[in-house]
Amino acid sequence: MLAYLIFALTIGGIYALLALSLNLIWGGIGLVNLGLVGFFALGAYASALLTGAGLPVLFGWGGAIVVGAIAGLVVTLATTRLRDDYLAIVTLGLAEVIRLVALNERWLTNGSDGISGIQAPMKSALGNQGFNLFYLALVSVIVLVVWLALRRLDRSPYGRAMKAIREDQELAGFAGKNVLGFKVQAFAVSAALAGLAGALYAHFQSYISPDHFQPLITIYIFLAVAAGGVGRPAGGVLGAYVVVFFLELTRFLPDLVPWLAPAQFAACREILVGLSLILVLRFRPQGLLPEQIVPAPKS
Template identity: 60%
Template sequence: MDAYLIAMLVFAGFYALMALGLNVIWGLTGMVNLGLVGFFALGAYASALLTTKLFWPMPLGWAAGAVVAAAAGAIMALIVARLRGDYLAIVTLGFAEVIRLTASNEIWLTNGTDGISGIPGPWRGDVSPPEFNLIYLGIVWTAVAVVFVLLARLSHSPFGRVLRAIREDEDVAAVAGKPVLWFKVRAFTIGAAVLGGAGALYAHYNAYIAPDGFAPLLTIYIVLALTAGGVGAMRGAIIGALFVIALLESTRFLSAIIPGVSPVQKAALREGAIALSLILLLRFRPQGLIPEKTRTKATP
């Protein structure tokens, strides 16, 4: 049971990193990004390939995963930054599917649907599996703490205030003299870098990656995590990730104890319980568990 809880906390850390990255793109800047899993996959594959085929050290592989995803994010932002709303969501969703299909078909590079195995992990093989999980738990949540501090400072900086202005009304921000496109590109790049770093960490924890592991459902979970925690709030991204992991795993045990139903019915009941919980949360707490704090000057 302890090993299971530790593993879930590790995955909660991955979710928290992804939610923090999404919060820069969507929460602060207002750009709807449904291609999260594409940047996550880019970071995972970049780090896995560099460490297994070129034998790079793991820290360099993690950094390379973030850099590759950031570069893809910058290129993507230049293409889609002028799109808004549903159009932006559709294009970013298509980007994620292109990455997944490319990984499935470019066998010479990614080994196709067979995936990449034998990805090294820190001290894997030198310590017991429980000890490895504890070590990786510390690594992942250290990364979450560092990213949280950096993004929280960015959020309260003049750069963050411009992003919020663009989120509220980018035409007004442009009239005020702010280069809206340049700010959008930088925000997208920063968010994509965090997503790619999360993917790199995931690859070295799981020791195996394949295209099926980067389905669009993961994006939905991260969007739900940020929505539940509080869009625009860095603390809300972390709390929302913990909430979603707890909800997903607790309902797994809840459906297992219901007598007289088939496994298919139990799975349906579990999905229904998750959906009902999220609907109730968004109905009675639409601003999220930790809503964003806005700073306004009092009227003289």
């Protein structure tokens, strides 16, 4: 039971990092990334391939951050002439392209068989239980550091400029803000965080395949941010843990409804996820931790 709880908390931390990534652009500057899982996959495969080539794990994580940031830059710069809703469509397509490339380019990703034997830092020295506790602590510290950084950003003049662009980008542009520059920077940082989350996931699981990066993960993260509170970093973190524990608790539903076949039960779980999102948006649209707009300091 303890091992299962540690696993759930670790996955919750990785999802929290993804939620912080999404909240930065969705709640911060008003961009919607429907392909979050694609950047998650890029980070996972980048780190797995780099460490598989003999590089240390830290280099793999750094490579995942760089690959994610570059992908974010390419996507935003390639859609500068399009409206923001088209950016959401482009990211959705990009995520599926990344998954299909991972599925079909066996020379690079080993196709549907995936990549196994990914380095797990300190596992040989700590053993399974010790490694799980160590990795939980590591992921928790990373989430805490990222949360503190984004919280500070949120309350800074830069963060207030992002919120102004979110509310009315034309007015922000008239006020002298470089709207495109803010969007590109925010999306690149968001994609880098998603890439880091993917790298952490790969080295925790020690195995990744295209099946690990289904579009449903993006829906889970959107549910986490919506449930926690769009525009507030703490809300995204809280929502991520709530969603993970909700998903894990529903695994025990077959004990309550034994007449359902496994395929029917899997479908019911997804129905419950969708219903939860609808209920949150209907009865608590501001989330569990509503956004708090900090007034600018008086000059």
